Amino acid sequence: MKKLVLVAAMFVAIQANAQIKTPQASLKAEVEQVVGLTDFDINYFRPAKKGRLVFGDLVPYGKVWRTGANQNTTIEFNTQVEINGMAVQPGKYALYTIPKAEMWDVVLYKTTDNWGLPKTWNDSDVVLKTSVKPYALPHDVEYLTINVSPKNNEQGTIDLSWEKTLIQIPFTVPTHKIAMESINTNLNDAAKANDYYAAGVYLFNTNTDIKKALEYVNKSITMQNGEAPFYMLRQKSLIQAANGDKKGAVETAKKSLELSEKAGNEDYIKMNRNSILEWSKS
Template sequence: MPKSNLFSIILCVLVNTVVNSQITYPKSSPFAQIEQEIGLSKISIEYSRPAVRGRKVIGGLVPYGRIWRVGANESTKITINTDVEVKGNSLPKGTYALYAFPKREEWEIAFHTNITHWGDGRKNYNPAEDAFRIKVKPHVIPYHQENFLIAFDSITHNSFSLNLIWESTQITIPFNVDTHSQMELEIAKQIKENPTAQTYYESGRYLQEQGKDFERALVYLNKALELGGDTYYFHRVKSLVEAKLWDYKAAISSAKKSLKIVRELEKDEFVRMNEKNIEKWQVLLEK
């Protein structure tokens, strides 16, 4: 056998031995992925969770005045499937790297459009590629957070807070979502394509829950009753809308219809709710 072929074989054996000898081992900063629905939107975050392990973290392991990847290992990624607003800044749907620039009194948080950097991209990071930065103040928490934590909180249909928590420090980033515009499009689409009793009921209930356009909500609920017949929750939501329109006589009538049905169905909770509302609206009607 020619020496060149023998050398090639030996080299391949050595390379395969090295590759095959690699093992999967537990990471000191394990990967995490979280996902949250906000109204009709979905937000997901991928990050790694380093631990304090007795070290000074904020102002130490994470120095003041220098870029931080908001976690460990690869850069932290945030993905949104609809446009959102962050402290008055519009953030189009997509995926962004999340970076922080900690200071004692104030942090800057960057939503970065270049998601190819590994880690904090310190040498390749270009501020011109930020979608924008916001300023937030750190807060001291009354407990010890061992592993870095990113969490959703203060969730409504239209807003939420993203909390970055580690050691004894918390950063809160406020987000707003225009769920109402999305819902108006969804209502129009469903009424056009799927005009069932349930479609009209859910459209009216949404407006009632959001405290918007009670006149239109009443139209939808009447249509739901027309198509779907007597249903205790149709009558109940209709009574709530009529009360918001100060038509307490109609509200009492609708609540009594709901009450009759729930008594037959032995739904005690709805019996109590209807009775309470009837009593309250009767007082208001007599004033």
Template sequence: MLSTALLKSSSRTLGATLLVGGLLLSEAATAQITTPAASPKSTVTQRVGLTDVTITYSRPSAKGRAVFGTLVPFGKRWRTGANQTTTIKFSDDVTLEGKKVPAGEYGLYTIPNKTEWLVVLNKSTKQGADVDGFKDDQDVVRFSAKTYKLGAKAETFTMGFSDMTPATANVDMQWELTGAKFKLSTDVDPKVMAQIDEKVVKNANASANDMAAAAVYYYDNDKDLKQALTWIQKANEKDPKFWNVHTEAKIKLKLKDYKGATASAEQSRKLALDAKNADYVKMNEDLIALAKKGK
């Protein structure tokens, strides 16, 4: 009796093992082999001013083929990459080549030609680039982007940002020996001024850091220099850092207070020496030389 029970138990165990093994072999047989994508997906994000800009696209390679005018025909809509539609997303309203575009995510299409590309932003991020299926009534903006010749071959299609300023950048598209770019502008000043109004102008207990930041912004953007001087002096009374005292010297120099600029630069130089910051030592020495010329 015992032997029979053991045989039945062993048989059931063996059957279960074979079933599990068979299932695993079946799954292994049907699993797809994973290989590198021919046109890998890429996402590039850049803060321009105070706005985050994100481009998501797939990157085809030339692989010895002639690209523009052949692989990518002239005069026809292109998804600006491979696979899915290329998208561009803005966290705030922006201006592209002088045209306003609301915050949001858009499909980015181009129609390449020899000397310029037509860039199209469309509300749909999923439709293809084919003429028959494309919905022109969903276009948000169209504008031209001038082409230029690259100094070195770009084997893989690349999108990115160049020529950065505090409020602008160029969106750059490069492949083979051709580049095309368009200007992106953001509205920085109203946002910064609103912060200054809240944190400095209307705040009797403004921090030294906020007052210094407001003064630097006023100096860099040619705003009220006397107000900037008041803020930076208050900041330096609270906490005199060598870089902030140097800002005070620069503002005084711009106001043609040469004696005051020299005094502040000498103070900043001493603080920079104590901090062993050679760059600011040199910057203050240069400023003192300029102040002496103005007398």
């Protein structure tokens, strides 16, 4: 008996001092993506296909799947997000799916510390359940892959692909609402030149209010004693042209051209020259 205890103790000591490192069967992955003003963070483990039939076999149809391996696959975002048209409050959620041949169910679940599925499924912890159509891929995806794919500052998809299957979960984020709230709240006596410039460019780029955009950019330049850099003057010229002031736009573009030549910025030199030529013909 003493020998057995001694051998067991030696085995534990060897294990504690082992230096061998081997890879996990499922690769740990993290996806971080900003869409507009919303931060997405997805953590998951990526099982491999390894020649197996995945959907309908390894991952059965019609049953809740952990959507990965090991611990919960989690998704976190810091603003309200509309997923497939349904509003979800900011937070961290476990991502579950129910794969089917014709349609997949997607579930966001409050509890995120499970190893795979919860021991007891509580419908009260389901914050979202929606359905999306699967698409057939022309090639095999060896490892489960989850990505956040922005379409613009307001929209995107959460993409899940494995084997020859792709699902895309559409979402929208409240970028414009947040940006306008920030502009309306922070353009006050404490605002700096860069604040007015950023606000003006945003209003112009989103075609929200091009007259106010010019007002804000002019305010920014005035706050810099008229010594604005070439890229700010470039933006001002574009906003002037959008407001119908082509003559003023040409004059501003010439100033931007002069400064961009001094800075040796070939991109702005070319853009200014092209704009001057175009606006001079109008």
